[in-house]
Amino acid sequence: MMKISMDRLSPGETGKVVRINATGDLRQRLLAMGILPGVEIELVRIAPLGDPLDFKLRDFHLSMRKNEARNIIVERFNHHGRRGRRKRRHWQW
Amino acid sequence: MGGEAGEKEGIGNGRKTCRVAIVGNPNCGKTTLFNELTGARQKVGNWPGVTIEKKTGFLSVNNRIKAEIIDLPGIYSLSAYSLDERIARDYLLKEKPDAIINIVDASNLERNLFLTTQLLELQIPMIISLNLVDAAGKKNLKIDVDILSSHLRIPVVPTVALKGQGIDKITEMTGKVLQGEWHKKMARVRFGTDGEKHISEVEKLLHKAAERMNLPLRWLAVKLFEGDREYELLLESKELLNRINEYRKKTEKMVGEDTETIIADYRYGFISGLVKEAVTVTADIRITLSEKIDAVITSRILGIPFFALVIFLMFKISIDFSQPGIEYIDSLFTLLLNWINVRLFTIGAPGWISYIVVNGVIGGTGTVITFVVPIALVFLCLSFLEDIGYLSRGAFVMDRLMHWMGLPGKAFIPLILGFGCNVPGILATRVMENEKDRLITILINPFISCGARLPVYIMIAGAVFARNVGTVVFSLYAAGILTAIAVGLIFRRTILKGPSTPFVMELPPYRLPTLKGILLHTWGNVWSFVKRAGTLIVAIILLLVVLGYLPVGVTPNSKDSVLGKVGLAISPVFKPQGFANWKASVALFTGLFAKEAVVGTMGALYGVESRNPDSSGGRGRIKNGTLKAKIARDFTPLSAYSFLLFILLYSPCVATMGAISKEAGLKWAVFSVLFNTAVAYIISMGVFQIGTLIKALL
Ligand SMILES: Nc1nc2c(ncn2[C@@H]2O[C@H](COP(=O)(O)OP(=O)(O)O)[C@@H](O)[C@H]2O)c(=O)[nH]1
Ligand SMILES: [Mg+2]
Numbered sequence: 001m002m003k004i005s006m007d008r009l010s011p012g013e014t015g016k017v018v019r020i021n022a023t024g025d026l027r028q029r030l031l032a033m034g035i036l037p038g039v040e041i042e043l044v045r046i047a048p049l050g051d052p053l054d055f056k057l058r059d060f061h062l063s064m065r066k067n068e069a070r071n072i073i074v075e076r077f078n079h080h081g082r083r084g085r086r087k088r089r090h091w092q093w
Numbered sequence: 094m095g096g097e098a099g100e101k102e103g104i105g106n107g108r109k110t111c112r113v114a115i116v117g118n119p120n121c122g123k124t125t126l127f128n129e130l131t132g133a134r135q136k137v138g139n140w141p142g143v144t145i146e147k148k149t150g151f152l153s154v155n156n157r158i159k160a161e162i163i164d165l166p167g168i169y170s171l172s173a174y175s176l177d178e179r180i181a182r183d184y185l186l187k188e189k190p191d192a193i194i195n196i197v198d199a200s201n202l203e204r205n206l207f208l209t210t211q212l213l214e215l216q217i218p219m220i221i222s223l224n225l226v227d228a229a230g231k232k233n234l235k236i237d238v239d240i241l242s243s244h245l246r247i248p249v250v251p252t253v254a255l256k257g258q259g260i261d262k263i264t265e266m267t268g269k270v271l272q273g274e275w276h277k278k279m280a281r282v283r284f285g286t287d288g289e290k291h292i293s294e295v296e297k298l299l300h301k302a303a304e305r306m307n308l309p310l311r312w313l314a315v316k317l318f319e320g321d322r323e324y325e326l327l328l329e330s331k332e333l334l335n336r337i338n339e340y341r342k343k344t345e346k347m348v349g350e351d352t353e354t355i356i357a358d359y360r361y362g363f364i365s366g367l368v369k370e371a372v373t374v375t376a377d378i379r380i381t382l383s384e385k386i387d388a389v390i391t392s393r394i395l396g397i398p399f400f401a402l403v404i405f406l407m408f409k410i411s412i413d414f415s416q417p418g419i420e421y422i423d424s425l426f427t428l429l430l431n432w433i434n435v436r437l438f439t440i441g442a443p444g445w446i447s448y449i450v451v452n453g454v455i456g457g458t459g460t461v462i463t464f465v466v467p468i469a470l471v472f473l474c475l476s477f478l479e480d481i482g483y484l485s486r487g488a489f490v491m492d493r494l495m496h497w498m499g500l501p502g503k504a505f506i507p508l509i510l511g512f513g514c515n516v517p518g519i520l521a522t523r524v525m526e527n528e529k530d531r532l533i534t535i536l537i538n539p540f541i542s543c544g545a546r547l548p549v550y551i552m553i554a555g556a557v558f559a560r561n562v563g564t565v566v567f568s569l570y571a572a573g574i575l576t577a578i579a580v581g582l583i584f585r586r587t588i589l590k591g592p593s594t595p596f597v598m599e600l601p602p603y604r605l606p607t608l609k610g611i612l613l614h615t616w617g618n619v620w621s622f623v624k625r626a627g628t629l630i631v632a633i634i635l636l637l638v639v640l641g642y643l644p645v646g647v648t649p650n651s652k653d654s655v656l657g658k659v660g661l662a663i664s665p666v667f668k669p670q671g672f673a674n675w676k677a678s679v680a681l682f683t684g685l686f687a688k689e690a691v692v693g694t695m696g697a698l699y700g701v702e703s704r705n706p707d708s709s710g711g712r713g714r715i716k717n718g719t720l721k722a723k724i725a726r727d728f729t730p731l732s733a734y735s736f737l738l739f740i741l742l743y744s745p746c747v748a749t750m751g752a753i754s755k756e757a758g759l760k761w762a763v764f765s766v767l768f769n770t771a772v773a774y775i776i777s778m779g780v781f782q783i784g785t786l787i788k789a790l791l
Contacts, residue, residue, distance in 0.1 A: 011206070019368065025174050026595040027563035028173050029597050031171060031354065031357035032172065034203060036354065036357055036358050036361055044112055045387075045393070047391065052596060052598075058203045062597065063492075063597075063598050063599075
C-alpha cells in the first residue's frame with residue numbers, strides 16, 4: 001500500500017488517513033473536523049489557482065491549503081481505479 | 094439589544110431571569126432559530142462564522158419562566174482555536190447559562206455531534222434542536238429522534254427553523270429542562286478502559302482545582318488529559334500538572350497514540366455508533382445538487398470567470414440600475430424644493446429661515462435618500478451571495494490570491510463586505526484566528542471603496558466625464574483594491590511580520606435563500622446605515638449651510654463666508670494634486686465625517702447658490718444639469734480624477750475610525766487616519782503630475 005501526504009491525491013481519488021503530523025491549533029481543528037486515522041477522504045477538486053483543495057469526508061466538504069493537507073498522511077485507496085479511471089497527472093503549480 | 098435583564102422574575106434558585114444559550118456549528122440555523130424564538134431582527138447568513146456579535150432577545154417560556162436567549166457564534170468544537178470559539182467557550186464556562194439549546198444540522202449529523210459530545214461534559218441542562226430535517230430528507234436520510242434522545246439522555250426536537258416548524262416544542266422542552274425535569278443524567282462519552290482509568294485518576298487529583306476554577310470536574314480532567322495549553326496555564330500547581338502528565342504519558346504508551354487523538358477518536362466512535370442506530374439511508378445519492386453546482390462554479394476553468402462575473406454583475410446592478418432611481422428621486426426633490434420655496438415666500442417667512450429650511454433640512458434629506466438606492470442594491474447583492482452560500486466559494490476561489498498577500502481566504506469576506514461599508518467589513522474580521530492577519534485586514538479595509546463613496550464618484554465623474562462614467566468608477570474600485578493589496582504586502586513584510594495561519598474552511602451546501610431573509614438582511618443594513626450616516630449627513634449639511642450663510646449679509650457660500658474662508662485656507666495644500674480650489678477642500682474636510690458628505694457639500698457649494706431666493710429669486714428652476722456644469726467648470730478630467738483618487742484613499746470616515754478603534758485600539762485608528770491620508774496625498778500627486786507631464790508631451 002502506498003502512503004502519501006493528502007495533497008498528493010489526484011482529483012477524484014480517495015485515501016484513508018493513517019497519520020496526522022500537524023501540531024497545536026491545526027491538529028485540534030483537524031481532529032474536531034473528524035480527520036482521524038481510519039477516515040476516508042476524497043480530494044474532490046483543486047481550486048482554479050492551484051490552491052486550496054476541496055476535500056470530502058464524513059459527507060461534508062472541507063477546503064484546505066496544500067500546506068495544511070501535507071500534514072495528513074493517507075493510504076491510497078484503489079489506486080488502480082475502481083471505475084477504471086486512468087491515472088491522472090497531478091497538477092503542479 | 095439590551096444585555097442585562099431588569100426583570101425580577103425568578104425560578105426559585107434566586108436568579109432574575111433564566112439565560113439560554115444557542116450553540117452549534119456555523120450554518121446550522123442558529124440565527125434563524127433565534128429569530129423564530131425571540132422575534133428579533135438579525136442577520137441571517139450562509140457563511141461560516143457570520144454570527145460574530147453576541148445577540149440576545151427574550152422568550153417567554155411559560156407563565157413562570159422568562160428566558161434571555163443568547164445567539165452564540167458558530168463553532169466546531171470547544172477549543173480556543175478562533176476568537177469565535179473562545180467567545181463561545183468562555184461564555185459557556187464562565188457565565189454558565191441555565192440551559193443550552195444545541196442546534197444540530199440533521200443533514201450533517203456526524204460532525205455536528207462532535208460539539209454535542211463536548212457540551213455534554215459541561216453539566217449544563219441541554220436540549221437538541223435537530224434542525225434542517227428537510228435538508229436531511231432531501232439527502233434521503235431518515236433520523237430516529239427517539240433513539241438519539243434515549244442514547245444522549247436529553248430531549249431532541251426535530252425542527253425546520255426556516256419554516257418555523259418545531260419552535261413551539263423547543264419552547265416547551267426548554268421550559269421542562271429549566272425546571273429540572275431532564276437534567277438527571279446526560280450521556281457521556283467514555284474514553285476506553287485505559288483512558289477512563291487514567292482520567293478518573295486525574296479527576297481525583299483535580300477536585301479542589303476544579304472547585305477553585307469553577308469548572309466542571311470531568312471537563313477539566315479531560316481537557317488537561319488532552320494537554321490543553323490554556324488550561325495548563327490556568328493550573329497553579331506545577332506538581333499537579335506533572336502528575337497529570339504522567340497519566341497522560343502512561344496512556345499514550347499503552348495505546349500508542351497521543352491523548353488528543355484518543356479522545357477525539359472515542360468521541361467520533363461514540364457518534365458513529367449512535368448514527369448507525371438512529372439514521373437510515375433510504376436511497377443512495379452519490380452526488381448532491383450542491384456538488385453538481387460546485388463542479389461547474391468552482392472548477393479550474395470556470396471558477397475565476399464565474400467569480401469575476403458575479404462581482405461584475407454586482408457592480409452592474411448596484412451602479413447602473415441605481416442611476417434612473419437616483420435621477421428620479423433627484424427630480425422629485427427639485428420639484429419639492431421649488432414648491433416649498435414658493436410657499437415660504439408667499440407666507441412671508443424671513444429669508445434666512447427659508448434658506449436654511451430649504452437648503453439644509455430638505456436638501457440634506459434629499460441627499461440621504463438619493464444614495465439609499467445604490468447602497469440598498471449593494472447590500473441586496475451581498476446578502477444574496479451570503480445567504481446562498483457563494484461567499485465561502487469566493488474565499489475558496491480567491492484564497493490563492495489572498496495567500497499571496499499573506500492573508501487567509503477568510504480575509505476575502507471582510508474585504509468584500511468593505512465594498513458595502515467598511516464598518517461591517519472591519520467588524521467581520523473577528524472570524525479570523527490570527528491577530529496579525531486580522532490587523533492587516535482591518536487596516537487595508539478602508540482602501541476598499543465602500544458604497545458611500547459611490548455617490549461621490551457618480552456626482553463628480555458624472556459631471557466631468559460625460560461618456561465614461563462607468564469606466565472611471567470601475568478604475569477607482571480597481572485602484573482601491575490594488576492599494577489595499579500593496580499596503581497589505583508592505584505591512585506583512587514590515588510592521589506586522591509573522592507566519593500566516595492554517596487554512597481549514599468548510600464549504601457548506603448551497604441553500605436556497607428566502608426573499609424574506611434577504612430583504613430583512615438588506616433592510617437591517619440599509620436602516621442602520623441611514624440611521625448612523627443619515628442623521629450625520631443632515632447635521633453636517635445643516636452646519637455647512639449655516640456656515641455658508643454667515644456672517645450675515647455676505648452672499649451665501651461665497652468666498653467671504655466662514656465656509657469659504659476655511660476652504661481658502663486649506664486649498665493651497667492640494668496644488669500638487671491639481672484641485673487647489675476651496676470648494677473641493679471644504680468637501681474633503683466634511684468628507685471626514687462621512688465620505689458621502691462630499692456629495693452634500695459639493696451640492697451645497699455648487700448647486701444651491703442659485704436656488705437661493707435672496708440672490709437670484711427669478712431662477713427658481715434648477716436642473717441637475719446646472720449643478721453638473723458648475724462642477725465641470727472647476728475641474729479638468731485629470732484634476733477630477735486626482736480628486737476622486739484622493740477621496741477614495743484618504744482618511745477613513747468617522748464611523749470607520751470608530752470601528753478600527755473598537756477592533757484594534759485607538760492607536761491603530763489614529764495610525765490609519767495619518768497613514769491613509771499620506772498615501773492618498775502621494776498617489777493623487779503622482780497621478781496628477783505624471784498626467785500633466787504626458788499631456789505636455791503630447
Ligand atoms: N432548508 C432549511 N434551511 C434552513 C433551516 N434553518 C436555517 N436555514 C437556512 O440556512 C442558512 C443558515 O442559517 P443561519 O441561521 O444563518 O445559520 P447560523 O450560521 O447557524 O446562524 C440560511 O440561509 C437559512 O435560511 C432549515 O431548517 N431548513
Ligand atoms: Mg448566525
